[in-house]
Amino acid sequence: MSSWVSKMAKAKPSKQSAAQSDGLLDALVQASFVTMAVLNKIGAENDLSLTQLRVCGILRDRRPRMAGLAAHLGLEKSTMTGLIDRAEKRGLLARAPSAEDGRATEVFLTNEGMKLVERLYLQLKQELSPVMDVLDSSEQRQLQQLLRRMLDSQEG
Amino acid sequence: MSSWVSKMAKAKPSKQSAAQSDGLLDALVQASFVTMAVLNKIGAENDLSLTQLRVCGILRDRRPRMAGLAAHLGLEKSTMTGLIDRAEKRGLLARAPSAEDGRATEVFLTNEGMKLVERLYLQLKQELSPVMDVLDSSEQRQLQQLLRRMLDSQEG
DNA sequence: TATTGTTATACTCTATAACTATA
DNA sequence: TATAGTTATAGAGTATAACAATA
Numbered sequence: 353m354s355s356w357v358s359k360m361a362k363a364k365p366s367k368q369s370a371a372q373s374d375g376l377l378d379a380l381v382q383a384s385f386v387t388m389a390v391l392n393k394i395g396a397e398n399d400l401s402l403t404q405l406r407v408c409g410i411l412r413d414r415r416p417r418m419a420g421l422a423a424h425l426g427l428e429k430s431t432m433t434g435l436i437d438r439a440e441k442r443g444l445l446a447r448a449p450s451a452e453d454g455r456a457t458e459v460f461l462t463n464e465g466m467k468l469v470e471r472l473y474l475q476l477k478q479e480l481s482p483v484m485d486v487l488d489s490s491e492q493r494q495l496q497q498l499l500r501r502m503l504d505s506q507e508g
Numbered sequence: 509m510s511s512w513v514s515k516m517a518k519a520k521p522s523k524q525s526a527a528q529s530d531g532l533l534d535a536l537v538q539a540s541f542v543t544m545a546v547l548n549k550i551g552a553e554n555d556l557s558l559t560q561l562r563v564c565g566i567l568r569d570r571r572p573r574m575a576g577l578a579a580h581l582g583l584e585k586s587t588m589t590g591l592i593d594r595a596e597k598r599g600l601l602a603r604a605p606s607a608e609d610g611r612a613t614e615v616f617l618t619n620e621g622m623k624l625v626e627r628l629y630l631q632l633k634q635e636l637s638p639v640m641d642v643l644d645s646s647e648q649r650q651l652q653q654l655l656r657r658m659l660d661s662q663e664g
Numbered sequence: 665t666a667t668t669g670t671t672a673t674a675c676t677c678t679a680t681a682a683c684t685a686t687a
Numbered sequence: 688t689a690t691a692g693t694t695a696t697a698g699a700g701t702a703t704a705a706c707a708a709t710a
Contacts, residue, residue, distance in 0.1 A: 376640055376648050377633055379655040381547070384540035385562075386662060389582065391537070401676070406541075419691060426545065431678050433693055438676080455686045455691040477533055484532055486661040487654060492532050495654045498647060499535035505642040506542060557699070575668060587701050589670055594699075611668040611709045 390479045404439055408469045411461045418457050546635045550628055560595055564625045567617045574613050
């Protein structure tokens with residue numbers, strides 16, 4: 353059996369019996385954990401949780417409402433309140449009442465937030481480049497297209 | 509600029525100015541969030557956090573010590589204590605003193621934990637299959653190899 | 665002395681339930 | 688009545704600091 357959610361060293365090497373699709377599954381999961389570890393690290397270095405980092409990334413070119421954000425992230429509305437509260441207190445983003453719906457609140461990045469997000473994106477690129485650059489330019493394009501096709505099938 | 513950590517609908521379509529490597533970066537990050545969402549959902553359905561799910565996956569074929577586990581996950585020792593406490597109380601795993609080092613504690617899955625992990629792995633396979641099956645068999649092999657090469661370069 | 669693990673403490677993330685205001 | 692958002696509360700995840708036991 354293959355290693356699933358880990359690449360930690362095994363005590364004993366196990367036999368190679370996984371089906372092909374398990375190999376892709378494991379690779380996908382492991383790659384995700386590596387990517388998430390990088391995102392987590394970048395967040396931690398800037399006092400942002402993974403969720404807050406993600407919110408900032410979303411706000412980069414959008415101005416959603418609280419409920420829309422919550423739905424997109426798969427979180428409860430009440431969870432968003434605290435999340436946005438803390439980021440707002442730090443000056444990264446702000447709230448404003450919606451012009452169309454008196455009940456709704458829109459969320460958007462402040463100038464400081466925008467500057468931070470640009471910095472974080474560059475940092476992300478830097479930290480993942482060594483991994484991506486193991487592949488040559490043509491392979492990178494190939495990988496991107498394969499991933500993109502999977503993602504686009506997800507009601508993209 | 510591309511969507512980075514999100515595939516949420518944009519208010520206004522922005523211009524296509526990202527370099528090629530940004531495209532791969534975004535695809536990688538988005539694929540990771542999709543994968544993590546599936547893992548999170550499977551965990552939630554079984555009252556397991558992402559971290560606990562991961563610990564169970566690691567314990568599938570290993571018997572690490574507390575410190576090794578913490579180092580592998582990038583967490584503090586004290587965090588592991590609570591994490592393992594809760595899973596142990598649920599009967600999923602257990603602790604035993606190390607034979608070689610009187611200070612060390614080994615962690616391993618109980619029979620119940622093993623049964624759960626096998627079930628979770630099958631569920632993960634089922635939930636990610638629709639996404640992976642967008643690609644044909646040869647493309648899947650290609651994707652796996654590209655990801656694997658990136659992962660193996662990471663001191664694998 | 666250094667390492668392994670736990671305890672105590674504090675803060676963030678998250679969900680549920682109850683509430684207010686608007687549609 | 689239904690929806691948008693907040694508040695109150697509780698449990699889990701996480702880190703820091705201090706500690707006990709062993710190496």
